[in-house]
Amino acid sequence: MSVIQLTKDNFKEKVLDNSNVSLVDFYADWCGPCKMMAPVVAEIAEENPQFTVCKINTDEQSALAEEYSIFSIPTLMIFKDGVVVDKHVGACSKADLLSKLNNA
Amino acid sequence: MERADIAIIGTGPAGVSAAITAKVRNKKTILFGSNNLSEKVSKAQEILNYPGLPSLSGTDFSMKLKGHMDDMGISAIEKKVSAVYPMGDYFGIQASDEMYEAKSVIIATGVIHGKPFSGEKEFLGKGVSYCATCDAALYKGKITAVIGYNEEAQQEAKFLTEFAKKVYYFPIGNKKLELDENIELITEFPKAISGNDKVECLITDKNKYEIDGVFILRDAVAPDQLVSGLDIADNHVEVNLMMETNIRGLFACGDIAGKPYQYVKAAGQGNVAALSAVSYLNEIK
Numbered sequence: 001m002s003v004i005q006l007t008k009d010n011f012k013e014k015v016l017d018n019s020n021v022s023l024v025d026f027y028a029d030w031c032g033p034c035k036m037m038a039p040v041v042a043e044i045a046e047e048n049p050q051f052t053v054c055k056i057n058t059d060e061q062s063a064l065a066e067e068y069s070i071f072s073i074p075t076l077m078i079f080k081d082g083v084v085v086d087k088h089v090g091a092c093s094k095a096d097l098l099s100k101l102n103n104a
Numbered sequence: 105m106e107r108a109d110i111a112i113i114g115t116g117p118a119g120v121s122a123a124i125t126a127k128v129r130n131k132k133t134i135l136f137g138s139n140n141l142s143e144k145v146s147k148a149q150e151i152l153n154y155p156g157l158p159s160l161s162g163t164d165f166s167m168k169l170k171g172h173m174d175d176m177g178i179s180a181i182e183k184k185v186s187a188v189y190p191m192g193d194y195f196g197i198q199a200s201d202e203m204y205e206a207k208s209v210i211i212a213t214g215v216i217h218g219k220p221f222s223g224e225k226e227f228l229g230k231g232v233s234y235c236a237t238c239d240a241a242l243y244k245g246k247i248t249a250v251i252g253y254n255e256e257a258q259q260e261a262k263f264l265t266e267f268a269k270k271v272y273y274f275p276i277g278n279k280k281l282e283l284d285e286n287i288e289l290i291t292e293f294p295k296a297i298s299g300n301d302k303v304e305c306l307i308t309d310k311n312k313y314e315i316d317g318v319f320i321l322r323d324a325v326a327p328d329q330l331v332s333g334l335d336i337a338d339n340h341v342e343v344n345l346m347m348e349t350n351i352r353g354l355f356a357c358g359d360i361a362g363k364p365y366q367y368v369k370a371a372g373q374g375n376v377a378a379l380s381a382v383s384y385l386n387e388i389k
Contacts, residue, residue, distance in 0.1 A: 058242060071302070
């Protein structure tokens with residue numbers, strides 16, 4: 001599966017009401033470590049259909065960034081049953097992120 | 105940008121020594137720091153125990169290191185590193201507004217004196233940031249404070265004014281201050297950062313300021329904040345005799361790797377760290 005681009009309109013449907021574990025990558029186009037993280041997030045989406053993998057552009061979706069208190073990007077948030085169960089601020093390896101998802 | 109073999113952070117005797125050995129071993133190396141080298145070295149009164157260089161002043165030692173670097177064609181990228189991200193088979197290095205990549209990293213940033221502010225670690229990523237260039241855009245319309253330790257911090261504060269509604273500037277030991285007119289200078293000493301689940305207040309020795317975020321801009325970022333998951337003991341990065349840390353491909357040397365704080369020990373450890381990085385590069389080939 002590919003990475004789903006989220007907006008305030010589809011966030012509830014794709015993440016909060018989703019029975020899958022979801023990964024949300026808060027990013028912006030100007031952010032270096034976000035660019036480094038993008039292929040990792042895309043690979044996870046391709047290889048793990050059991051997870052819903054999404055991204056949110058914090059410049060365009062400032063209300064969501066505000067709601068989830070995003071102060072630094074990339075912020076990688078893991079949701080399960082509509083709540084945040086894990087969070088990582090900054091880029092990280094694919095193995096680390098997968099282990100967080102598998103433990104969710 | 106092409107991925108380097110070894111990235112070295114710090115231009116004191118440990119970092120310079122590591123850079124020299126890496127160059128001798130013909131590795132593609134990037135060095136972060138100052139081409140005038142560490143200020144701490146030039147300020148040293150007299151060095152008596154560096155073999156081959158008897159009774160040496162700090163300024164002379166600094167010039168000799170610089171001369172050695174010049175001879176070998178080594179120069180430093182003069183940017184402050186605010187984060188190192190272990191990505192598995194490589195490291196991402198955030199230096200001011202740019203990203204660099206390297207297969208291995210040597211941290212030689214020296215020991216950081218002074219304790220963190222109360223609340224600083226607790227609110228990191230929740231309104232405390234070490235890089236205005238990286239996070240400023242997330243503070244659109246917000247009230248922010250900068251605790252600035254150097255001239256570069258003044259530039260970062262200026263950048264922040266493009267986004268934040270308000271920027272307070274708290275200088276720490278600055279000699280020269282040239283602040284943008286949109287920045288409010290406050291010469292009080294910050295004591296603590298407080299809030300509930302995010303930063304709400306900066307408390308000084310005299311007042312309390314309501315803020316949404318605070319940027320603490322020191323000369324170097326503390327090692328456990330620089331690399332997430334790095335093992336620290338007693339304010340030093342934990343290393344073994346090969347200068348390996350708990351993160352594969354990441355090495356530390358010099359004062360940051362522990363006492364004694366001696367130039368000859370720092371230079372020796374820089375050499376070991378570079379050789380260990382070379383072995384690591386051979387292993388992962």
